[in-house]
Amino acid sequence: MAGGLKAWGIFLSVLLGVVSNWQHWARGSSPQVPCLFVFGDSVFDNGNNLALDTDVTVDYLPYGVDFPYGSTGRCSNGVNRADAIADLLGFENYIPPFGKGNCREFMGGVNYASGGSGILNTTGYLLGQRYTMDLQLYNHKIIASRIAKELGGADVASKYLGQCIYAVEIGYNDYLNNYYGEGYNSSKIYTPEQFAQLLVQTYETQLERLYNEGARKVAVFGLIRMGCMPAYKNIFGADESSCVDKLNQAAQLFNSKLQKALPKLNANLPGAIFTYINSYEIDSENVTGLGFKIYQYELLSRS
Numbered sequence: 001m002a003g004g005l006k007a008w009g010i011f012l013s014v015l016l017g018v019v020s021n022w023q024h025w026a027r028g029s030s031p032q033v034p035c036l037f038v039f040g041d042s043v044f045d046n047g048n049n050l051a052l053d054t055d056v057t058v059d060y061l062p063y064g065v066d067f068p069y070g071s072t073g074r075c076s077n078g079v080n081r082a083d084a085i086a087d088l089l090g091f092e093n094y095i096p097p098f099g100k101g102n103c104r105e106f107m108g109g110v111n112y113a114s115g116g117s118g119i120l121n122t123t124g125y126l127l128g129q130r131y132t133m134d135l136q137l138y139n140h141k142i143i144a145s146r147i148a149k150e151l152g153g154a155d156v157a158s159k160y161l162g163q164c165i166y167a168v169e170i171g172y173n174d175y176l177n178n179y180y181g182e183g184y185n186s187s188k189i190y191t192p193e194q195f196a197q198l199l200v201q202t203y204e205t206q207l208e209r210l211y212n213e214g215a216r217k218v219a220v221f222g223l224i225r226m227g228c229m230p231a232y233k234n235i236f237g238a239d240e241s242s243c244v245d246k247l248n249q250a251a252q253l254f255n256s257k258l259q260k261a262l263p264k265l266n267a268n269l270p271g272a273i274f275t276y277i278n279s280y281e282i283d284s285e286n287v288t289g290l291g292f293k294i295y296q297y298e299l300l301s302r303s
């Protein structure tokens, strides 16, 4: 898909801009940074939910149909974006999932992302277990202390962790499996404006926790047009050529608050480089004419 490739060109130039000062020592096939840590939901999950009791399982075809390892817990036919970032940064292997916490190779980074999870703890709870953003940060704390043990001290560990890239994308489920999801009460409590405010405030605190654990170079992904996702066009009854306006507006509201929050973090936290990734515009291409077919299927908690 040409649109996808163009999007990646834009995204990578942003990410590599962040890491360009590492290129001078990158030689041969060694990665441009020593480690990559990944946080998020099903967009980035590469197997964490396999360890959980959840409806968000993807360990069957057609997931993985184009992947040499088959279905691996990625919500994708092949690699996902987190894998692509690892690949383009020059990592030889995909970043291993945290799983139940037993991953043995963690010096090159860990993927904590969990399908169905959100910024808020209650998000996705009707789907079963998931590593919420707070739990992902808790899991990262465990890994950071293992790294400190490996390197022989907290100081050297935080120096090391400051050299890593952190890729963070979350928020879709706070809308799709919370605010606009059936069985959740947040839309009765908050206006869209108040809810976006709550999400971004909570997210800021979470990003600050990540910083306190040593993170400095953090790529924070905004939301794409959720209202154009085939499954949600289906759920909310948008026709082939249109999208669900309220979902796209929610994404824009969230994104604009997030985009304003990051420079504030950068100003307040010495050495922090939180970079906003404008996914909404990167992914702006009209995909209606590209030949996607939407099949009617039984959807969880809506019939």
Ligand SMILES: *[C@@H]1O[C@H](CO)[C@@H](O)[C@H](O)[C@H]1NC(C)=O
Pocket: 121, 134, 135
């Ligand atoms: C969310 O859960 C974490 C632990 O998983 C807890 O520390 C935090 O206080 C909870 N947040 C709220 C708002 O309940």
Ligand SMILES: *[C@@H]1O[C@H](CO)[C@@H](O)[C@H](O)[C@H]1NC(C)=O
Pocket: 122, 185, 186, 189
């Ligand atoms: C909303 O739902 C959450 C999760 O089930 C629950 O903890 C909370 O008490 C509810 N709030 C209201 C106002 O009903």
Ligand SMILES: *[C@@H]1O[C@H](CO)[C@@H](O)[C@H](O)[C@H]1NC(C)=O
Pocket: 241, 286, 287, 288, 289
């Ligand atoms: C997207 O493309 C389709 C087919 O090419 C066209 O019918 C539709 O009007 C376009 N939608 C927008 C929002 O541009």
